[in-house]
């Protein structure tokens with residue numbers, strides 16, 4: 093399956109016959125992959141296709157059951173990530189592995205301090221870091237504390253860390269999921285510079301646009317197999333989508349006209365402060381009617397998260413009022429709000445939407461666990477819970493279809509489907525959603541989008557927050573733009589990207 | 602790092618690894634024994650015979666294990682809700698007051714089986730009361746439960762000293778203890794249990810509270826894994842943000858979990874106070890609350906694991922006592938060292954061997 097590379101191009105990485113099983117799940121089936129030195133190689137595939145597993149094998153997190161890894165033509169055994177680093181492989185994880193209260197410099201040095209006494213190491217590290225920053229355009233202040241940096245910069249620190257350890261091969265697993273469009277652009281600029289300097293880059297992403305924009309070659313995985321490798325210049329988004337899913341995919345949402353009814357969710361002069369007392373939501377008012385989807389566009393960090401949490405009852409508003417179907421609900425806790433017909437798909441599935449250590453079926457009742465259908469009185473009825481979970485698994489095609497699997501062992505996209513299934517299947521009157529398709533493959537995006545539109549057509553009120561402008565534009569009937577905690581404007585669903593982009597940047601209203 | 606995420610079959614996780622840890626602990630204990638010039642094999646033999654050789658030894662072993670089961674459960678329930686209750690020692694101490702007050706007021710009028718349920722409730726209530734203030738401070742004020750429960754160990758200790766020396770002491774006596782309970786305030790010995798296996802209980806104080814402890818194990822299992830409250834406790838214990846998303850009230854769950862935890866610790870008092878000495882004595886808890894932390898840790902906070910770990914510590918207590926009796930060069934303090942090694946290897950270093958075992962397992966399973 094490997095691409096016929098011209099003879100003079102030497103491969104940086106060769107994976108030969110890599111095979112990996114997790115119990116009954118065959119995550120990687122006899123994978124062959126060749127990545128040319130000095131290229132950017134994309135890997136795409138549905139949720140659970142085995143992309144992260146393959147990269148984890150390359151980085152020494154997992155051991156392949158069979159197969160061989162060759163770096164620059166030499167077979168090597170990668171026992172652990174130490175060995176991977178020694179072999180010149182660096183990985184930027186989707187969830188950053190930084191010490192939050194250390195400075196950038198300290199994080200970069202961590203584990204590579206160079207001797208027992210810090211001082212000498214610090215000085216040379218600082219110099220080295222400066223070099224790296226200059227060479228690759230990776231500006232960050234070495235003395236900034238990591239937790240105070242925006243995500244985009246934190247990611248740059250991860251890349252610097254890998255380069256500092258001498259990485260020649262850089263693996264990025266869904267790096268743009270958490271970035272703003274501008275940050276993503278910056279990342280791509282850096283990646284191009286790295287490639288031009290001879291580094292090899294493997295990029296996993298669900299965004300085919302990114303694949304087309306930046307990769308040289310792209311490989312497609314499906315259900316554990318490597319099904320195709322293409323030169324990026326010789327393929328199209330449509331072909332890739334079809335290769336991934338195994339059927340034609342609707343890349344555009346089809347929806348009819350909205351039929352707005354009475355107001356189901358109403359927010360009046362709402363202000364919300366964060367833990368430090370900074371006003372994050374500033375005097376916001378809007379309505380969502382039955383049978384319409386209202387999208388909130390905005391660059392991440394402009395108060396959308398706090399707005400959602402306030403409506404969901406997780407965060408106490410500083411002032412203002414919220415009404416569900418005319419009843420004032422500010423101050424009611426999330427359990428009470430669920431009883432009133434509110435459902436919430438949270439932005440952060442790992443910390444809020446799921447308990448990763450729970451088995452799948454335990455998560456499929458989170459928040460609704462007091463319901464009598466999951467057990468009478470004080471008791472839980474495990475059989476009822478599992479049956480309910482199995483139904484959702486079937487309906488939402490959650491893979492692997494095993495309600496007893498630990499939630500952490502599902503792939504990212506399938507974890508998201510667990511949350512979406514739980515919240516939508518309750519048939520709520522008001523559905524509030526944060527980043528519904530973060531880390532989700534195109535087939536599943538199509539599915540989730542369809543479900544959201546079904547909710548609207550069934551006369552529910554839907555409030556959608558997303559940093560994906562495409563998503564907002566294709567789903568919303570009305571769009572509110574948030575900037576610095578305020579709603580700076582309202583547009584119809586067909587507003588142009590340009591207009592919205594300017595509003596999101598706080599430039600036009 | 603690479604091996605941490607690999608899942609091992611349950612029989613390795615819960616069988617092989619704890620067993621190897623135990624072997625290591627005994628190996629290093631053996632070295633200590635050898636270093637002071639005694640035979641490790643002989644010491645181990647004496648220890649095991651002392652703990653399990655005769656009916657009486659078994660009776661003592663189970664008697665100690667009973668106390669450790671209660672305190673182990675107490676620690677485990679709190680841990681499931683994400684709370685580290687260091688105060689089981691003090692809660693058990695105050696629980697003794699609850700049990701004693703019931704026994705002292707009823708023993709004259711009714712048989713033991715009427716007294717018992719009231720004593721269980723009394724012990725649990727007093728234990729829970731001792732946990733209530735730290736729980737409230739954690740729930741409403743965010744004062745760290747570890748600190749406050751430690752402080753309450755000292756407070757209860759002083760309070761009980763005062764009560765026993767000034768108030769509950771029998772007038773004219775020297776010993777700071779209550780009067781001996783009449784039969785209506787005592788829990789019967791479990792002679793029949795030991796004789797079922799052909800042994801004799803002898804002077805061993807194994808008593809009815811052992812059975813209460815087993816019932817509590819079952820109830821705790823039901824609570825944690827089969828009730829909605831247990832679900833909420835586990836959610837909060839693993840992920841406080843997910844709990845707030847799910848509308849699980851933090852303060853309420855913290856209070857309930859700590860009250861249950863304190864109640865279980867309080868019930869421990871039934872064993873020594875109403876089962877063994879038939880009176881409330883000073884310092885009767887004797888560190889069982891702290892052993893409970895090790896027992897819960899070793900038992901992976903699961904009732905079955907807690908029973909096994911409690912038995913192990915029962916064996917160490919009883920066998921250790923016999924050992925220091927038979928080998929005078931091995932003092933009580935040496936026994937404490939050995940217990941410490943067990944805690945170290947089976948509890949604190951629980952994961953030390955894991956990476957090696959994961960590699961071995963991966964090789965053996967042919968991959």
Ligand SMILES: Nc1ncnc2c1ncn2[C@@H]1O[C@H](COP(=O)(O)OP(=O)(O)OP(=O)(O)O)[C@@H](O)[C@H]1O
Nearest residue numbers: 114119139140141142143144145501502503504505
């Ligand atoms: N530690 C594990 N134990 C059991 N199953 C696992 C484990 N890790 C991954 N899997 C399973 O292996 C399969 C491949 O998962 P992987 O994370 O590689 O998918 P992915 O292609 O990265 O998907 P996504 O795009 O959703 O991130 C999935 O079915 C997943 O549930």
Ligand SMILES: [Mg+2]
Nearest residue numbers: 143144503504
């Ligand atoms: Mg993945």
